[in-house]
Amino acid sequence: MFPLLALASLSTLATAAPASDSSSCTGTISSLDDVSTAVQCTTVNINAFTVPAGETFNLDLLSGTTVNVLGEVQFGNVSWAGPLFEVKGDDITFNGNGQLWDGGGPFYWDGLGTNGGVTKPHPMMKIEISGTLSDVYVVNAPAQCFSVSNPAALTITGVTVDNSQGNYPNSNSNGLPAGHNTDGFDVSANDLTIEKSTVINQDDCLAINRGTNIVFQDNYCDGGHGISIGSITSNVVVDGVTIQGNTVVNSQQAFRIKTDEVATNSTVSNIVYTDNTATNCTEYGVLITQSYPASLGTPGNGVIISDVNFSPGTTTLTAASNAYMVAVDCGEGSCTGTWDWSGLKTSGGEVGPMDNITVITGYTQ
Ligand SMILES: *[C@@H]1O[C@H](CO)[C@@H](O)[C@H](O)[C@H]1NC(C)=O
Ligand SMILES: *[C@@H]1O[C@H](CO)[C@@H](O)[C@H](O)[C@H]1NC(C)=O
Ligand SMILES: *[C@@H]1O[C@H](CO)[C@@H](O)[C@H](O)[C@H]1NC(C)=O
Ligand SMILES: *[C@@H]1O[C@H](CO)[C@@H](O)[C@H](O)[C@H]1NC(C)=O
Numbered sequence: 043m044f045p046l047l048a049l050a051s052l053s054t055l056a057t058a059a060p061a062s063d064s065s066s067c068t069g070t071i072s073s074l075d076d077v078s079t080a081v082q083c084t085t086v087n088i089n090a091f092t093v094p095a096g097e098t099f100n101l102d103l104l105s106g107t108t109v110n111v112l113g114e115v116q117f118g119n120v121s122w123a124g125p126l127f128e129v130k131g132d133d134i135t136f137n138g139n140g141q142l143w144d145g146g147g148p149f150y151w152d153g154l155g156t157n158g159g160v161t162k163p164h165p166m167m168k169i170e171i172s173g174t175l176s177d178v179y180v181v182n183a184p185a186q187c188f189s190v191s192n193p194a195a196l197t198i199t200g201v202t203v204d205n206s207q208g209n210y211p212n213s214n215s216n217g218l219p220a221g222h223n224t225d226g227f228d229v230s231a232n233d234l235t236i237e238k239s240t241v242i243n244q245d246d247c248l249a250i251n252r253g254t255n256i257v258f259q260d261n262y263c264d265g266g267h268g269i270s271i272g273s274i275t276s277n278v279v280v281d282g283v284t285i286q287g288n289t290v291v292n293s294q295q296a297f298r299i300k301t302d303e304v305a306t307n308s309t310v311s312n313i314v315y316t317d318n319t320a321t322n323c324t325e326y327g328v329l330i331t332q333s334y335p336a337s338l339g340t341p342g343n344g345v346i347i348s349d350v351n352f353s354p355g356t357t358t359l360t361a362a363s364n365a366y367m368v369a370v371d372c373g374e375g376s377c378t379g380t381w382d383w384s385g386l387k388t389s390g391g392e393v394g395p396m397d398n399i400t401v402i403t404g405y406t407q
Contacts, residue, residue: 067084068085073091074093081104081107085108087109096120100127106132108136109136115127126145135173144180145183147221147224148212150185153214154215157222165185170192182205182208183243192233199236203227206264221243221244224243225246226246237257237258237259240261241264245267247293268293270295270298272299276305280308287316296359297329297359299313301331301332302334316385320359323359329368330370332345332371338371341397360390365391365392370396381399
C-alpha cells in the first residue's frame with residue numbers, strides 16, 4: 043500500500059513537469075495571427091511585420107518571458123484611438139535590439155496633437171511589465187509615445203523616441219511644427235528606472251503623473267518641454283524621484299513641476315535633481331508652478347510640494363537670453379520642507395518671479 047502511494051505521488055510530479063516544459067518553447071510572431079500561440083511560450087521572437095491599421099499589437103505574456111525583437115514593426119495608418127502596442131507581464135526581459143517601431147506620425151500630424159484635428163492613436167507604446175525593457179527604437183509616434191504603469195520594479199534602458207521629423211511644419215499643420223503632444227514617457231508607476239534613453243520630440247521628455255521611487259538618469263532630451271513632474275491632478279501622490287545625470291537641450295524648460303491650479307489632496311515630495319546639464323532653455327530653466335495650465339498665473343494651494351532639492355551634485359543650466367533661468371509660482375503655504383538649491387548653477391537669462399516661496403536656500407545663480 044505505502045509504496046503504491048509513493049508511486050502515485052511520483053507520477054503526479056511527473057505529469058506536472060511537462061506542463062511547465064511546454065511553455066519553455068519559442069514562439070514566433072510574423073503577423074497578429076501568430077500572437078495567441080506565441081504568448082504560450084516563455085521565449086517570444088518578433089519578426090518584421092506590419093500591424094493592420096486600427097488594431098492593437100497586444101502581448102499578454104507569461105511570467106518570466108524573454109521577448110526578442112528581430113525586425114522592424116510598422117503600423118497601418120488609420121485615424122483611431124489606439125494604442126498601437128501594448129505589453130503586459132511580470133518579470134519580462136524585452137530585448138528591442140535597436141529594431142525600429144514606426145508609428146507613421148506624418149500620416150496623422152497636423153500640429154494639433156491630441157488637442158484637436160484628426161484622432162491620433164495614443165499612447166503608441168503601452169508598457170505594463172516588470173523586469174527590463176531595452177533598446178527599443180521608436181520613430182514618428184502619432185502623439186504620446188510611451189505610457190508606463192508597471193506591476194513591479196521595471197528598468198527601461200537604451201530606448202529611443204525619435205520624433206525629430208515632427209519639428210517641421212507639414213501641409214496640414216498651418217505652419218506649426220507638425221508633431222504635437224508627442225510626450226516621450228508618461229509615467230504612473232512605482233519602482234521605475236528610465237536610463238540611457240533619448241527623446242527628440244515636441245512635448246514632455248518625461249511626465250510623471252503619479253508614483254513613488256522613480257529614477258530618471260543619464261538620458262538625453264532634445265527639443266521638447268523637458269523633464270516634468272505633472273501635471274498633477276487631484277488625489278495623487280508623487281514621492282521619491284531622482285533626476286540625475288541627464289542632458290536637456292533646446293527645450294522650453296529643462297526641469298518643471300506643474301500642479302493643476304484646481305487640484306486638491308495631492309502631494310509631491312522628495313524630489314532630487316543632481317548632476318544634470320541643460321542648454322538653450324527657451325522659456326524656463328527651472329519652473330515650479332502651481333497655476334497649471336498657466337506657467338505663471340494664480341497659483342492654487344491644494345497640492346503640497348515638499349523637499350525639492352538641487353543637491354548634492356551640480357546641475358548646470360543655460361537659458362536663452364529672453365528666458366527665465368528659474369521661476370517659482372507656489373500657492374500660499376503649499377511649498378514646504380527643505381529646498382536646498384546650492385547645486386543649481388544657472389546663466390543666460392533672468393531670474394523670474396519667485397512667489398510664495400521662502401523655503402529655497404543656497405541658490406546663487
Ligand atoms: C504610414 O504613413 C507614414 C507617413 O506617410 C509612412 O511613413 C508609413 O510608412 C505608413 N505606414 C505604412 C504601414 O504604410
Ligand atoms: C486623497 O487622496 C488619496 C490618494 O492619494 C485617496 O486615497 C483619498 O481617498 C483622497 N481623499 C479624498 C477626501 O478624496
Ligand atoms: C534653441 O532651441 C530652439 C528650440 O528647439 C531652436 O529653435 C533654436 O535654434 C535653438 N537655439 C540655438 C542657439 O541652438
Ligand atoms: C500666493 O498664493 C496665493 C494662493 O495660495 C495666491 O492667491 C497668490 O497670488 C500667491 N502670491 C503670489 C505673489 O503669486
